[in-house]
Every structure is written in structure tokens, then in C-alpha cells.
Amino acid sequence: xxxxxxxxxxxxxxxxxxxxxxxxxxxxxxxxxxxxxxxxxxxxxxxxxxxxxxxxxxxxxxxxxxxxxxxxxxxxxxxxxxxxxxxxxxxxxxxxxxxxxxxxxxxxxxxxxxxxxxxxxxxxxxxxxxxxxxxxxxxxxxxxxxxxxxxxxxxxxxxxxxxxxxxxxxxxxxxxxxxxxxxxxxxxxxxxxxxxxxxxxxxxxxxxxxxxxxxxxxxxxxx
Ligand code: HEM
Numbered sequence: 001x002x003x004x005x006x007x008x009x010x011x012x013x014x015x016x017x018x019x020x021x022x023x024x025x026x027x028x029x030x031x032x033x034x035x036x037x038x039x040x041x042x043x044x045x046x047x048x049x050x051x052x053x054x055x056x057x058x059x060x061x062x063x064x065x066x067x068x069x070x071x072x073x074x075x076x077x078x079x080x081x082x083x084x085x086x087x088x089x090x091x092x093x094x095x096x097x098x099x100x101x102x103x104x105x106x107x108x109x110x111x112x113x114x115x116x117x118x119x120x121x122x123x124x125x126x127x128x129x130x131x132x133x134x135x136x137x138x139x140x141x142x143x144x145x146x147x148x149x150x151x152x153x154x155x156x157x158x159x160x161x162x163x164x165x166x167x168x169x170x171x172x173x174x175x176x177x178x179x180x181x182x183x184x185x186x187x188x189x190x191x192x193x194x195x196x197x198x199x200x201x202x203x204x205x206x207x208x209x210x211x212x213x214x215x216x217x218x219x220x221x222x223x
Contacts, residue, residue: 012152018075018197019160025188026069026121027173028203033123034173037062038208041169048211050219051165053158059165060133064123066161067133070142072121073188075195077106079144108141170212176202 027034044058045051051059081102088095095101110118115125126134143150150156167173176184186201207213 008152011150012156014195014197015075016156016160018073018192018195019069019156020163021198022073022075023065023069023160023164024167024173024203025186025198025201026065026072027168028175028186028201029188030121031174033065033121034168037065038168038172041165045169047209048215050169050212050215051162053162055165056161060127060131061123062165062168063133063161064126066157066164067126067140068121068123070140071109071115073190073196073198074105074109074142075197076142076144077104077109077196078194079103079105080148080194082148103141103145105141166216170207170209170216171205172208174204174206176204 040059040061041051045055051062056063079102081100084095084097084099084101087097109115112118128134140153143153143156175186178184184202186203189199189201190196191199
């Protein structure tokens with residue numbers, strides 16, 4: 001039991017925090033996206049309540065941001081290597097038994113045919129013209145493929161979505177300012193080997209809803 005818990009912790013901790021940090025980075029860099037997501041939350045959720053997982057179907061733009069963060073910077077950009085158990089032929093290529101095979105998630109995320117202007121952070125690419133999610137069931141390649149696909153993906157999805165919803169419903173995320181009030185610019189830089197995460201960056205958080213803030217603090221202090 002301890003070993004299973006440790007595996008879940010190790011596999012889930014770095015990936016999930018990477019996605020949350022990328023989300024905050026994206027919100028600093030794209031105030032228009034942040035404002036649209038907060039407006040959606042304020043339209044759907046009572047002003048003294050934090051969005052819950054039940055609100056998810058009514059908050060497609062927030063879900064689109066989640067999908068776009070996964071695409072923008074997949075936490076494991078070169079996937080997890082696997083070895084073939086027998087000879088195989090794929091698309092005319094012979095793959096011998098024992099060959100190391102990995103799915104290049106970074107290349108998938110930058111495929112211009114699927115994601116035009118792929119380096120741009122644009123949650124709208126996951127929405128239909130009338131604002132619905134193109135694919136309501138998250139089966140993102142970021143979680144791997146086949147038999148060894150990430151078993152924590154549903155948990156991760158709910159946990160990250162809930163964190164994103166709580167952050168945006170309570171806090172305005174912005175650039176930090178220097179002592180003279182000038183904006184401190186940041187650029188998205190990543191570090192790591194197999195799992196990547198944003199390099200530390202400066203930003204500021206300002207509460208925009210005291211009722212929700214109190215509720216969030218109460219939840220965080222709950223023992
Ligand atoms: C956004 C967060 C996450 C991402 C992007 C992610 C991604 C991945 C990827 C790419 C793999 C390898 C799949 C393959 O081999 O094809 C994997 C495996 C795994 N993940 Fe996740 N993961 C996340 C969160 C979690 C969480 C929260 C847990 C546990 C609670 C978890 C548990 C695992 C385990 C146990 C494996 C190994 C599965 C196996 O080898 O059979 N992951 N994950």
C-alpha cells in the first residue's frame with residue numbers, strides 16, 4: 001500500500017504542479033484570457049461561492065484553458081520510454097523487439113495541421129464556434145497512450161481544474177512591479193529533464209472577491 005501511494009505521489013506531484021505553474025504563467029502573460037475566464041465564472045457561479053466540480057460543464061472556457069495549458073507545455077514533453085516486446089512494423093518501418101519507443105508529445109503539441117499557430121497560447125482552439133468544448137471528454141495525449149496511459153489522469157484533471165477555478169475566482173494574477181511601479185517582464189522559460197516545469201518567475205496576486213477569499217481560506221484551514 002505504501003509503495004502504491006509513493007508511486008502515485010511521485011508520478012502525480014511534479015506533473016500536476018508543473019501544470020498549475022504553467023497555468024499561472026499563462027494567466028500573467030495573457031490578461032485577456034484571464035479576464036474572459038473570470039467573467040465566465042462570475043456569470044455562472046454565485047458571487048460568494050467558489051466554483052465546484054459540478055460547475056465544470058457550465059464553464060467550458062475554463063476547461064479549454066486547462067486543455068491549452070496541457071498542450072502549450074506538456075509536463076513530460078518526450079513521453080515515457082517503453083520497449084517493444086516483439087518485432088513490429090508500423091507505417092512501413094520495421095521496429096525490432098526490444099527497441100525503445102517513445103511518443104514525442106512536444107511534436108504533437110506543435111503540429112500546425114492540428115493546432116494552427118501552435119506556439120500561441122489560445123484556449124479558443126478547443127472550443128466550437130458557439131463556445132462549447134470540441135471534445136468534452138479529456139483524453140489528452142499529454143497523459144500518454146495505450147495500456148500504460150496515466151492512471152491518475154482523471155484525478156489530475158479534477159485537481160488542476162479545481163485549483164484553476166479557485167485561483168481565478170478569488171485572485172487577479174498579474175506582473176510584479178519594481179519599487180518604481182514599473183512592470184517586471186517575464187518570459188516563459190522551462191527547466192527539467194524528463195519532466196519539465198517553468199523556471200521561477202515573479203508575479204503578483206490580488207484578491208478580487210473577499211467573500212470567496214474567506215471561503216477559500218476556511219477550506220484551506222480545515223483540518
Ligand atoms: C497533469 C498531470 C499528469 C500528467 C501530465 C501525467 C502524465 C503521465 C504520463 C505521460 C505517463 C506515462 C504514460 C505512458 O507510459 O504512456 C504517466 C504515467 C503514470 N502516472 Fe501520470 N500524469 C499526471 C498526473 C498523475 C497523477 C495525479 C497520478 C497519481 C495520482 C499519476 C500517476 C501515474 C502513474 C502511477 C503512472 C505509471 C503508469 C504505468 O506505468 O502503468 N499521474 N503519467
